Amino acid sequence: MSLVRTLDLKSYTHGSQQERSKFADEFGHGLKDIGFITLEGHGINPKLIADTYAAIEKLFSLSPEIKQRYAGESGGQRGYTGFMKEHAKQRKVGDLKEFYHVGQELPHGHPMTLDYPVNVWADEVPELKPLTLSLYRELERVARNMLEALAQHFDLRQNFFSDMINNGNSVLRLIHYPPLEEGMPQDAVRAAEHEDINLITLLCEATTSGLELLTNEGEWYPVEALKGQIVVDAGDMLQRITNKVIPATTHRVVNPKGENTSRFSMPFFVHPYSGYLLETIPSTITPDNPERWPAITAGDFLYERLVEIGLIKK
Secondary structure, three states: OOOOEEEOOOHHHHOHHHHHHHHHHHHHHHHHOOOOEEEEEEOOOOOHHHHHHHHHHHHHHHOOHHHHHEEEEEEEEEEEEOOOOOOOOOOOOOOOOEEEEEEEEOOOOOOOOHHHHOOOOOOOOOHHHHHHHHHHHHHHHHHHHHHHHHHOOOOOOOOOOOOHHHHOOOOEEEEEEOOOOOOOOOOOOEEEEEOOOOEEEEEEEEOOOOOEEEEOOOOOOEEEOOOOOOEEEEEEHHHHHHOOOOOOOOOEOOOOOOOOOOOEEEEEEEEEOOOEEEEOOOOHOOOOOOOOOOOEEEEHHHHHHHOOOOOOOO
């Protein structure tokens, strides 16, 4: 039996009250138990996912000189970040990956426009903008459904979590893990063990395997999203406001064990808006689980973590 529960989002969005309650309960317990679930029935068009992957492959096939034109925006928060530039919090060796960030797009004149870096678009891949922005909105919709279900699990008002992501600083990360080559550091891996920074992460199926989570028993367990599935996991911000009732589970992407090919993936990191104050939910504070962390804004917390992983220099 799989450690990671597979849930059908339609049972929450289109189900009876009983079905909605069951989904919320299983989602909450799935995150509490292992920090991960696998999601079906999300309603995202598979063609949109396939076309976006085609655009990503085209993007990363550009020459290093061209890709570098789109680099260095706001500590890697937008545009291109080169190979091995990011490392896990506890490591100094960079990960064997390069990536490209697409963030929130707000209407011209919106009061929060100045809170976020401007997106960077590669002229050589014109289809990238419409595809990634469409996928961004679809994943944002799914994230809102998941967070509403989580609020129900904690017996909070329906929009308690989802209000945090209104015009939030969520990021769609387009990742390329190239084939292993001679000369790469011996102890480097595609993505070293880490926890995500954000509330929750939505990960459409990657092009090859490699994702593993660390179980409560200290063993590495492979996690795969089949066609049409999304892997959902909890991040540090959710762990913080739930007083670790929901853990941010450690995970990694291992180097290929079979065919040495590229791996592409596109996690959607769901963030609150920058000024949101990350405070502990009172019901999660008990004599056995006293409050663990002081309040901090989402923007300040993100900055601290970007420094820790090497994308921003103090």
